[in-house]
Amino acid sequence: MSTEDAKLKFQTRGVHVFYGDKEAIKGVDLDIYNNEVTALIGPSGCGKSTYLRCLNRMNDTVDGAKVTGSILLDGTDIYDRKVDVVQLRARVGMVFQKPNPFPKSIFENIAYGPRIHGLASKKSEYDAIVETSLKKAGLWNEVSDRLDEPGTSLSGGQQQRLCIARAIAVSPEVILMDEPCSALDPIATARVEELIDELRENYAIVIVTHSMQQAARVSQKTAFFHLGEIVERGHTEQIFTNPREERTRDYITGRFG
Amino acid sequence: MTDTGQRNDWASDEMQRRIARRYAADSRFKWYGIGAILLAMGVLVLLLGSIIVTGIPGFTQTQVRLQVSFDPEQFGGSLKGKTPEEVDAAIAAADFSGMIRTGLQSIFPDVTQRRDVRDLTDLVSSGARQKLAQIVREDPGIVGSTVEVWLPTSDDVHTIVNGSMERDVAESDRRLNDKQIAWLETLEKTDSIRGTLSSDFFTGGDSREPEMAGVWGSVVGSFWTLLVTLAVAFPLGVLAAVYLEEFAPKNRWSDLIEVNINNLAAVPSIVFGLLGLAVYLNVMHLPRSAPIVGGLTLALMTMPVIIIAARAALKAVPPSIRAGAMGLGASKVQVTFHHVLPLAMPGILTGVIIGMAHALGETAPLLMIGMVAFIVDIPGGISDAATVLPVQIYLWADSPERAFVEKTSAAIMVLLTFLILMNAVAVLLRKRFERKW
Numbered sequence: 001m002s003t004e005d006a007k008l009k010f011q012t013r014g015v016h017v018f019y020g021d022k023e024a025i026k027g028v029d030l031d032i033y034n035n036e037v038t039a040l041i042g043p044s045g046c047g048k049s050t051y052l053r054c055l056n057r058m059n060d061t062v063d064g065a066k067v068t069g070s071i072l073l074d075g076t077d078i079y080d081r082k083v084d085v086v087q088l089r090a091r092v093g094m095v096f097q098k099p100n101p102f103p104k105s106i107f108e109n110i111a112y113g114p115r116i117h118g119l120a121s122k123k124s125e126y127d128a129i130v131e132t133s134l135k136k137a138g139l140w141n142e143v144s145d146r147l148d149e150p151g152t153s154l155s156g157g158q159q160q161r162l163c164i165a166r167a168i169a170v171s172p173e174v175i176l177m178d179e180p181c182s183a184l185d186p187i188a189t190a191r192v193e194e195l196i197d198e199l200r201e202n203y204a205i206v207i208v209t210h211s212m213q214q215a216a217r218v219s220q221k222t223a224f225f226h227l228g229e230i231v232e233r234g235h236t237e238q239i240f241t242n243p244r245e246e247r248t249r250d251y252i253t254g255r256f257g
Numbered sequence: 258m259t260d261t262g263q264r265n266d267w268a269s270d271e272m273q274r275r276i277a278r279r280y281a282a283d284s285r286f287k288w289y290g291i292g293a294i295l296l297a298m299g300v301l302v303l304l305l306g307s308i309i310v311t312g313i314p315g316f317t318q319t320q321v322r323l324q325v326s327f328d329p330e331q332f333g334g335s336l337k338g339k340t341p342e343e344v345d346a347a348i349a350a351a352d353f354s355g356m357i358r359t360g361l362q363s364i365f366p367d368v369t370q371r372r373d374v375r376d377l378t379d380l381v382s383s384g385a386r387q388k389l390a391q392i393v394r395e396d397p398g399i400v401g402s403t404v405e406v407w408l409p410t411s412d413d414v415h416t417i418v419n420g421s422m423e424r425d426v427a428e429s430d431r432r433l434n435d436k437q438i439a440w441l442e443t444l445e446k447t448d449s450i451r452g453t454l455s456s457d458f459f460t461g462g463d464s465r466e467p468e469m470a471g472v473w474g475s476v477v478g479s480f481w482t483l484l485v486t487l488a489v490a491f492p493l494g495v496l497a498a499v500y501l502e503e504f505a506p507k508n509r510w511s512d513l514i515e516v517n518i519n520n521l522a523a524v525p526s527i528v529f530g531l532l533g534l535a536v537y538l539n540v541m542h543l544p545r546s547a548p549i550v551g552g553l554t555l556a557l558m559t560m561p562v563i564i565i566a567a568r569a570a571l572k573a574v575p576p577s578i579r580a581g582a583m584g585l586g587a588s589k590v591q592v593t594f595h596h597v598l599p600l601a602m603p604g605i606l607t608g609v610i611i612g613m614a615h616a617l618g619e620t621a622p623l624l625m626i627g628m629v630a631f632i633v634d635i636p637g638g639i640s641d642a643a644t645v646l647p648v649q650i651y652l653w654a655d656s657p658e659r660a661f662v663e664k665t666s667a668a669i670m671v672l673l674t675f676l677i678l679m680n681a682v683a684v685l686l687r688k689r690f691e692r693k694w
Binding site for chain 2: 056058061063086087088089090093094095096098100101102103112113116117163166167170
């Protein structure tokens with residue numbers, strides 16, 4: 001077994017997503033590896049967010065959405081009837097486009113996930129989880145003295161890092177990020193990008209982004225989506241310096257999209 | 258106009274006239290709006306003003322001062338050391354009318370003719386006997402002594418004294434004859450007549466005598482009725498809303514249910530009364546005139562209102578909160594009960610309070626299930642015969658005695674006070690918990 005294979009986390013083959021009669025994704029094959037950031041790029045409406053939401057079955061919550069094809073997480077089909085979707089979402093965490101902390105205290109925001117999954121029982125254990133999660137998300141120094149304040153009182157960038165800490169708190173294996181920086185200013189964006197780079201050591205990360213620079217900065221692999229299909233995928237460096245496809249070149253140089 | 262190369266002449270007379278017309282239209286519209294508000298406020302002030310002016314005397318009671326001697330003969334001897342049962346039996350046997358008559362005759366010794374004596378005692382309310390009985394019950398040791406008491410006058414005296422009836426009109430045009438007026442004026446000269454806040458109005462049940470009639474019975478009836486309504490409509494309405502909004506698939510069936518709930522909210526309330534009559538009384542044989550039936554009937558009426566308000570409140574919770582919790586692996590029930598429902602609760606409660614205020618003011622359906630009865634006793638529970646505030650108002654408005662006019666307005670003021678309080682709580686709740694997303 002090669003090292004590549006050992007690091008394989010998600011293997012998706014022939015993924016189709018239908019919203020009613022509309023086919024949003026038309027057969028996507030993509031592999032996602034541990035300790036790597038995979039960036040999904042492409043123009044609006046190309047299906048990259050839809051694909052991302054297949055990986056933790058968030059599409060289940062959309063009325064009329066239907067997913068076909070095989071999505072294997074560590075070799076198990078996550079759409080298998082035996083798979084518990086609640087456990088899956090604990091293993092595959094998600095960070096959303098707009099920071100969405102719960103309107104509760106910072107502490108409660110982090111402790112909520114461990115609490116519903118029964119990952120801790122004593123107050124001291126929760127304290128430890130909250131502290132490590134906030135430290136990993138690089139937020140501990142800023143909020144350690146005000147854990148009782150509502151999460152919504154933080155700035156936008158802090159809120160997004162709080163959401164990342166919240167996702168980390170349940171010890172996921174994969175973190176999905178749906179345009180995590182689109183609502184943030186450049187300084188906050190830089191902080192989050194640094195954080196993503198640090199988190200790569202422990203998690204597989206899939207990030208959807210509209211910013212070419214961001215994809216180039218944070219990711220090791222890139223997949224270019226267009227009209228529900230993957231046009232090109234490969235090492236980020238190769239995609240951005242020497243794309244094989246005409247459409248990829250046009251998109252990353254800003255000629256369309 | 259199509260020649261875009263040509264400059265518009267903004268200073269031309271035509272342009273100036275157009276601008277002037279636009280300003281005129283703006284200010285005209287503003288004045289229409291102010292006019293509409295002034296008209297609405299004026300009507301409201303007129304309405305409330307007339308109710309308050311008419312209702313204020315309804316809160317008062319005119320009383321007459323009498324020296325009443327509690328003759329031991331009437332009670333079969335002194336009541337000292339008797340058991341409560343013996344005291345009650347003695348009170349039941351005592352002739353309190355006689356004591357009142359004696360007290361009056363001590364002021365007017367000349368009145369001896371049978372007819373005049375009756376006219377004289379008619380100045381005092383027939384409820385005064387219960388007042389005396391009350392005094393003896395509270396202090397049996399009083400028997401044997403003569404005490405000064407203030408007793409309620411009849412409603413005819415009350416309306417003459419507070420000026421809502423004229424005394425300077427022909428004898429045939431008023432309820433008191435010339436002799437009664439003369440006695441009344443003698444009493445007034447010796448300061449033996451006073452007006453006070455009527456405790457009977459606030460603590461008593463309904464009565465045939467306006468001066469003894471109170472709202473407390475109907476307030477308590479309203480309380481029991483609304484308690485039943487709340488206990489039924491709140492959980493059912495909120496759970497229905499939660500299911501429809503968070504769990505139900507969006508398809509033709511849920512659309513149909515939604516349309517029908519909206520229709521239900523628009524059904525005239527008397528129809529719910531007929532339904533209550535048919536189901537609760539005729540099929541289920543629940544007690545007639547009881548708050549439990551009234552409450553269940555009003556619950557039918559209030560539930561659609563609560564469902565609609567609760568759904569709107571649930572819909573206002575941003576989807577990002579649901580996505581965030583679901584992304585952490587919360588189940589649907591956890592998402593709903595940990596996040597969505599608590600966030601929607603202030604909005605739901607606002608809707609519930611407004612629905613309850615609506616139910617509090619409802620009369621028609623309760624007429625159908627027999628809560629329109631004449632009930633003297635204060636209801637002690639949800640299965641006792643009772644009436645409610647708006648029905649009490651309806652009953653009093655229907656009564657012929659002049660003094661019931663002011664009682665009606667006074668009861669309306671009590672009802673409005675409760676309604677304003679409930680709506681104020683709803684507004685406060687909304688202000689206090691309003692969230693910006």
